[in-house]
Amino acid sequence: MTHLLETKGLEIRFGGVVAADNISLQIDAGKNLAIIGPNGAGKTTFLNICTGWLKPSKGKVYFEGRDVTPLSPRQITRRGVARAFQIPQLFTEHTALENLLIAAAARDQLRNPIRALKDTRQRAEMMNLLDMINCTDVAHRQVDELSEGQRKLIDIAVALALKPKLLLMDEPTSGVASSEKFGVMEILVRALAEAEVTAVFVEHDMGIVEKYADEVAVWNMGKIEMRGSPAEVLEHPDVIRDVIGEVV
Numbered sequence: 001m002t003h004l005l006e007t008k009g010l011e012i013r014f015g016g017v018v019a020a021d022n023i024s025l026q027i028d029a030g031k032n033l034a035i036i037g038p039n040g041a042g043k044t045t046f047l048n049i050c051t052g053w054l055k056p057s058k059g060k061v062y063f064e065g066r067d068v069t070p071l072s073p074r075q076i077t078r079r080g081v082a083r084a085f086q087i088p089q090l091f092t093e094h095t096a097l098e099n100l101l102i103a104a105a106a107r108d109q110l111r112n113p114i115r116a117l118k119d120t121r122q123r124a125e126m127m128n129l130l131d132m133i134n135c136t137d138v139a140h141r142q143v144d145e146l147s148e149g150q151r152k153l154i155d156i157a158v159a160l161a162l163k164p165k166l167l168l169m170d171e172p173t174s175g176v177a178s179s180e181k182f183g184v185m186e187i188l189v190r191a192l193a194e195a196e197v198t199a200v201f202v203e204h205d206m207g208i209v210e211k212y213a214d215e216v217a218v219w220n221m222g223k224i225e226m227r228g229s230p231a232e233v234l235e236h237p238d239v240i241r242d243v244i245g246e247v248v
């Protein structure tokens with residue numbers, strides 16, 4: 001069976017630090033994977049290698065069975081791998097809808113993004129995305145007026161505008177008020193399922209991992225220490241000692 005994403009033997013060092021040490025992992029469509037692990041374990045490095053921002057010294061990344069290791073980030077995005085960051089990458093002085101229209105213009109490689117802002121078909125498509133993330137009411141509000149939770153959702157919608165098959169997220173709810181966190185995740189996971197996008201997310205909040213991940217992979221010192229269901233992994237004494245104990 002072809003995996004949606006597969007890595008084989010990834011290695012990368014920064015000076016004396018081994019940030020990826022023989023990382024081999026398979027991700028299958030429809031199974032949302034949470035990546036957990038102590039600070040500096042190499043979780044973000046893994047996302048950066050998969051999206052082409054870092055090139056491993058050894059190993060390969062396959063997307064839908066094809067080797068994407070030598071491709072540029074832009075080429076990998078075009079194949080269907082999107083990325084969302086800890087801090088939303090939005091144009092804060094533009095409205096939520098304008099941010100989505102700009103992303104759609106980039107997706108369609110339009111030379112004149114201003115024209116895209118007026119395109120009725122694009123506007124309808126992007127309003128539909130805003131509807132999927134419960135944000136139609138803020139479509140015409142400037143992004144810097146929105147709550148952090150709303151900004152995170154708009155950032156996810158920007159990624160969805162690229163029509164990915166896989167979305168890699170670095171701490172999707174970091175910076176979101178704890179009262180808002182689960183609501184944001186609820187909307188996010190539902191929108192991804194509706195768009196048939198598989199998610200991989202780095203997460204430090206074990207409550208979020210337990211509720212929203214189908215599988216969990218534990219990173220430690222550049223290696224994958226364990227992989228399994230949230231119930232198996234989160235109750236394992238090594239994980240409680242190395243990860244959960246450290247985070248709490």
Ligand SMILES: Nc1ncnc2c1ncn2[C@@H]1O[C@H](COP(=O)(O)OP(=O)(O)OP(=O)(O)O)[C@@H](O)[C@H]1O
Binds near residue numbers: 017039043219
């Ligand atoms: N560009 C870089 N240059 C030098 N060292 C780096 C670079 N990127 C990562 N590192 C180092 O590699 C190790 C892994 O970093 P990484 O950011 O992947 O960890 P992480 O598990 O995502 O940590 P956190 O949970 O704190 O975000 C760390 O020791 C980090 O300092």
